[in-house]
Amino acid sequence: MNMAMPSWFDIIGLSPDAQEDEAGIKQAAENVKLLVEQEVRNGIPSHRIILGGFSQGGALALYTTLTTQQKLAGVLALSCWLPLRTTFPQGSINAVNKDIPILQCHGDCDPLVPLMFGSLTSERLKTMLNPGNITFKTYSGMMHSSCIEEMTDAKQFIDKHLPPVD
Numbered sequence: 001m002n003m004a005m006p007s008w009f010d011i012i013g014l015s016p017d018a019q020e021d022e023a024g025i026k027q028a029a030e031n032v033k034l035l036v037e038q039e040v041r042n043g044i045p046s047h048r049i050i051l052g053g054f055s056q057g058g059a060l061a062l063y064t065t066l067t068t069q070q071k072l073a074g075v076l077a078l079s080c081w082l083p084l085r086t087t088f089p090q091g092s093i094n095a096v097n098k099d100i101p102i103l104q105c106h107g108d109c110d111p112l113v114p115l116m117f118g119s120l121t122s123e124r125l126k127t128m129l130n131p132g133n134i135t136f137k138t139y140s141g142m143m144h145s146s147c148i149e150e151m152t153d154a155k156q157f158i159d160k161h162l163p164p165v166d
Contacts (some may be wrong), residue, residue: 025083029064052076059083072098074161078105081117101133103157107142
C-alpha cells in the first residue's frame with residue numbers, strides 16, 4: 001500500500017477484487033522454492049518440509065505449494081488468503097501436491113484479513129486439491145494474531161505430518 005516495510009510482496013489492497021502484485025508474488029514464490037531446493041541439497045527430502053506462514057507468509061506458502069514441482073509434507077496457513085486465486089484453472093489441478101495436507105487457521109474477529117477471505121480460500125482449495133486433506137479452523141475472538149489453541153493445533157499438525165525419523 002505504498003508504505004516502506006519488510007514484506008514478501010506488495011499488498012495493494014485487501015478486498016476480494018483488489019489488484020494484486022503478480023510479479024512480486026511470483027518472485028517471492030520463486031525465492032521460497034529456492035530455499036526448499038537448498039534444504040533438499042542439504043539432505044532434507046522435500047517430502048519432509050512443511051511450508052507455513054502467517055498473513056502474507058501464509059498466502060505465499062499456499063501459492064508456492066500450488067506452483068512448485070517439489071513434493072512437500074504439508075502447509076500451515078495462518079490468517080491468510082490465496083493470492084492470484086483467479087489465475088488457477090477451474091477444478092482440480094494436476095500437481096505433485098494434489099493430496100497435500102493443509103491446516104488453515106483464522107480468527108473470527110480479524111479486522112485486517114477478514115474471516116471471509118479465509119473461508120473463501122478454503123473453499124477454493126477444496127475445488128483444486130483433495131478436499132479431505134484441507135482443514136479450516138476458526139478461533140473465537142481472535143484478531144489478526146495467534147492464540148494458544150491455534151499454536152497447539154499447529155503443533156499437532158506438524159507432529160502428525162512430520163513424524164520423527166529413526
